[in-house]
Amino acid sequence: MLVKVFVTLKEGVLDPQGKAVENSLHSLGFGGVKEVRVGKYLELSLDVAEAEDAEQQARRMCEKLLANPVIENYRFEVTG
């Protein structure tokens, strides 16, 4: 099973990396860009047969390691 995980900063959490990207985009002439937020995107392969098991494991992985639940949200997709 392929699992795609998206980790984003929660609303209200400062994102200096996003701000830096936004400023650089403005400098490059993309004046219409606002509210850049930078997160993480992970792909991993899971050796389980059932999508349900994969979802359960993915949720635990996010809670234990992949996301910091204090400042980050996560979501994931499990595909064939």
Add this chain to the structure above:
Amino acid sequence: MLVKVFVTLKEGVLDPQGKAVENSLHSLGFGGVKEVRVGKYLELSLDVAEAEDAEQQARRMCEKLLANPVIENYRFEVTG
């Protein structure tokens, strides 16, 4: 328009961060995890009216700043 950008390392490019995550997941008991790849996920708001303009700008932003075309692939989604 909201633009979601996904930047991933190309096939064959070493991903030490992914390897570190994989090892940590193994240590935590997730033995079935293989081939972890870590990429970037960006959300940005674009002040344009047409989806077509947003796509064009997003492509140029990826090529100029958000992705390194030598070692990274990118894809993006434009939503209302």
